[in-house]
Amino acid sequence: MARRRAMITGVTGQDGSYLAEILLAKGYEVIGLIRRSSTVNFERISHIQDKITLVPFDLLDFYSIVHALREYQPHEVYNLAAQSFVQTSFTQPVLTGETTALGVTRILDAIRVVDPTIRFYQASSSEMFGKVVETPQTEKTPFYPRSPYGVAKVYGHWITVNYRESYGLHATSGILFNHESERRGLEFVTRKITHGVARIKLGLDRTLVLGNLEARRDWGYAPDYVEAMWLMLQQDEPDDYVIATGETHSVREFAELAFAHVGLDYRDYVVQDPRFMRPAEVDLLVGNAAKARARLGWAPRTTFQELVRRMVDADLALLQRQLADPRHR
Ligand code: NAP
Ligand code: G4F
Numbered sequence: 001m002a003r004r005r006a007m008i009t010g011v012t013g014q015d016g017s018y019l020a021e022i023l024l025a026k027g028y029e030v031i032g033l034i035r036r037s038s039t040v041n042f043e044r045i046s047h048i049q050d051k052i053t054l055v056p057f058d059l060l061d062f063y064s065i066v067h068a069l070r071e072y073q074p075h076e077v078y079n080l081a082a083q084s085f086v087q088t089s090f091t092q093p094v095l096t097g098e099t100t101a102l103g104v105t106r107i108l109d110a111i112r113v114v115d116p117t118i119r120f121y122q123a124s125s126s127e128m129f130g131k132v133v134e135t136p137q138t139e140k141t142p143f144y145p146r147s148p149y150g151v152a153k154v155y156g157h158w159i160t161v162n163y164r165e166s167y168g169l170h171a172t173s174g175i176l177f178n179h180e181s182e183r184r185g186l187e188f189v190t191r192k193i194t195h196g197v198a199r200i201k202l203g204l205d206r207t208l209v210l211g212n213l214e215a216r217r218d219w220g221y222a223p224d225y226v227e228a229m230w231l232m233l234q235q236d237e238p239d240d241y242v243i244a245t246g247e248t249h250s251v252r253e254f255a256e257l258a259f260a261h262v263g264l265d266y267r268d269y270v271v272q273d274p275r276f277m278r279p280a281e282v283d284l285l286v287g288n289a290a291k292a293r294a295r296l297g298w299a300p301r302t303t304f305q306e307l308v309r310r311m312v313d314a315d316l317a318l319l320q321r322q323l324a325d326p327r328h329r
Contacts, residue, residue: 010080017044059103089149100152177244181222182314198315211276221302244287
């Protein structure tokens with residue numbers, strides 16, 4: 001039987017890199033769509049770069065998507081590309097809308113025109129629940145986004161549902177709660193904390209500057225979550241699924257645990273600065289993934305404590321390697 005082909009937008013990002021790994025392991029031919037940059041940013045995929053086909057495109061450019069679909073004829077498309085940082089969406093709201101919202105329509109419309117049998121996954125977000133109207137949040141919880149990013153993701157979710165209902169596309173929206181890893185971008189709070197803890201432990205910094213310590217998130221481990229994306233596209237019918245751990249923890253708890261893991265007390269190092277506060281905050285997220293458990297057989301495998309320890313250990317190892325490498329001095 002011919003190998004199944006999967007196309008991943010955002011393959012250079014955290015989730016894209018893990019998804020590419022698991023699809024390769026399942027025997028897929030993987031096409032990674034990348035946007036041009038003046039410097040190479042393949043850190044997360046360098047270990048699998050020779051096993052995947054990298055194709056240039058941009059979410060802002062409709063024809064580049066049409067071209068990629070025509071040329072590579074995927075069976076499945078995973079749309080993970082986005083302007084994904086909430087804080088930046090407040091200062092770049094229009095760009096965020098163009099990529100994170102309208103980018104989804106560009107891909108869906110390209111699929112409709114080129115090959116409507118392609119299965120489509122949209123990376124929707126718990127950020128859509130924003131100022132939550134019920135707890136825990138499920139697929140039926142109404143949205144109340146609190147950032148231009150959240151608003152853009154609500155658009156991306158509904159246009160996915162709309163193309164499913166209007167044109168019969170196999171278009172699925174995965175509503176994923178926060179998921180982190182050693183490959184998380186340094187600007188997100190978990191990685192900012194674990195990298196900061198490692199720097200302090202190694203004597204490279206004395207403080208860690210954060211914003212709101214009371215915000216609560218349902219934090220899972222990214223490799224567990226990309227498996228759910230694949231499971232969604234193997235279902236006979238497209239649908240919407242919440243993916244979450246069902247536990248919520250504050251930024252303060254995350255910091256406390258991360259510092260404690262290296263024998264330090266976070267209160268001696270964490271400084272708060274209004275620069276990292278948001279014009280509107282999402283105070284509490286916690287998801288109920290019962291539908292995914294029942295229909296997909298999916299459950300998270302990594303605990304909050306394991307996640308924190310794993311990320312701190314990875315950052316300590318990374319910095320130690322960099323300190324030993326003269327190119328980083
Ligand atoms: P990420 O690490 O920030 O990766 C984002 C990817 O999008 C990168 O590969 C980036 O390319 C690409 N991209 C950005 N703008 C683009 C454009 N105009 N054209 C083409 N590609 C573009 O994000 P992630 O954490 O892996 O998240 C993956 C997806 O899931 C995103 O859509 C995010 O919004 C969503 N999501 C994430 C979480 C989470 O907790 N991680 C939760 C829910 C939903 P460059 O490498 O060139 O910048
Ligand atoms: O790590 P964050 O920036 O993630 P946020 O805003 O929850 O968004 C992430 O998860 C979403 C899913 O719900 C994704 F859709 C989205 O793409 C992204 O992956 O911030 C988490 C919390 C916020 O409440 C923020 O105010 O941490 C708080 N925080 C406190 N100090 C900080 C900081 N966040 C950042 N980035 N930096 C700080 O210094």
